[in-house]
Amino acid sequence: MTITKQTAKQAIKDYIDGWGGVYSDWYVGIASDPRRRLFVDHNVNEENGRWIFQGCDSSSIARDVEEFFVNTLETKGGAGGGDYTTRFVYAYRITLTTKE
Secondary structure (H helix, E strand, C coil): CCECHHHHHHHHHHHHHHHCCCHHHEEEEEECCHHHHHHHHCCCCCCCCCEEEEEECCHHHHHHHHHHHHHHCCCECCCCCCCCCCCEEEEEECCCCCCC
């Protein structure tokens, strides 16, 4: 199920706020396959790590959500990746074992 830009922003923000810390302790990105991106590419611990992803209605919405977190809330991450199939926004708490 996909969701709107505001719903995706709020869900991810609520998740981050619920686990605490500062926004710069978190990484936010976009992906067409968020599970692979999180657990393989970024080495996030699936069972014990702090992570979330949300499917958006379009690639442009996913990019807007990513940009909000990176540029406004100053999470780690960088805008501009992916292609037209990239509709998921993901976030994870950075640890000693994750790869940014």
